[in-house]
Amino acid sequence: MNWPSSLRLSCLSRTRIILEGLVMQLTVNRVARQYDGDPEMPLLWYLRDLLRLTGTKFGCGIGLCGACTVHVNGEAQRSCVMRMSDAAGKEVVTIEALSANGDHPVQLAWKQINVPQCGYCQSGQIMQAVALLKGKPSPTDQDIDEAMQGNICRCGTYQRIRQAIHIAAERKA
């Protein structure tokens, strides 16, 4: 919607003020949750500090590394730059709830070829890969590059990540 920026800002401020007084509802890993703190707080800290779901990682805090990737209403999002006010009313899924026993096809592929090294980026890698395969069940290498380029890995496991995505795609097919 093409609103003038002044109008847009004043609506946002009012929403924020309203939200500050409200209890925000959201679902995390299929459990209904309530949050009445600062609506500006990134979802990442709600998950890690308040819910103690530490599977989602902090890497940069500015949406550039992908370690904080979760699913919000089925889409991959960087939780470090998603405000609680934007997560309100939505369904969040973290790595811990991707499967009951670590047996999601992507997790199985990851385990089959020993993808991780230090593992710190891998929660985000897996969540992003799952989102990719949802939209593109048989991704090409270019699809993988484009979808995964925001998830960086200092250990350099990229070749195995790519291979595991192909394996998961074949497994599902």
Next chain:
Amino acid sequence: MNRIERVSRRGFLGSVFSAGALVLAGRVLPLHAATSGKSATFQPNVYLGIEPTGKVIIVAHRSEMGTGNRTSLPMLVADELDADWKMVTVEQAIGDPRYGSQNTDGSHSVREFFDVLREAGASGRVMLIQAAAQRWKVAPTECETALHTVIHRPSGRRLAYGELAAAASKLPVPKKEDAPLKARSAWRYVGKDMHLYDLADICTGKAIYGMDAHIDGMVHASVEHPPVLGGKVKSCDDKEALKVAGVHQT
């Protein structure tokens, strides 16, 4: 000088091993005696414990940063011990000078500890054989090990490592020449395509990293740096900082 010694579990990580466990420590000369500052002191570096349940606990004393040493160093012990890798639990060491150098840099963890870790595993294996031979009243030379089990070749009798742990813990540690290492062709784990010990936990978000560690009542500190090199604090106004929710003090 024997590099492997049996240790009382009370002295080290008492909570890790139970009373019935066989606990072995490996000692190495510090690579550079001068840097250790204690040229006359040998530093224990690694711990191997075998529980009466059969659980084998291997302590990983170097820092895992993605090089896989939390898997590869314990593999050295487990292979020479002839342990079932599925029965191995790896415990990460705390920072403790008794482990010797825990500096993890320069890609030399495996090279530096290759021999002593193999010796620790081989010593454990020999002690388990001796314990079984004593129980069966046979010669140890008639016994061999096969994955977490001691077998008496002539009679086919078998005893699991767990059943022998308590008895083995009372035996003297063999000299290095009496605890031969495996031929490389006999390795089960070393040189093979092993998966990361923590693979399943990493893939499910269960692996604990430094930032994930939590103790009730813990607080977090953040260092504020001056904006210029060599800058010194002239004054501090922490009024606004103290207003932020969760801030206790500056």
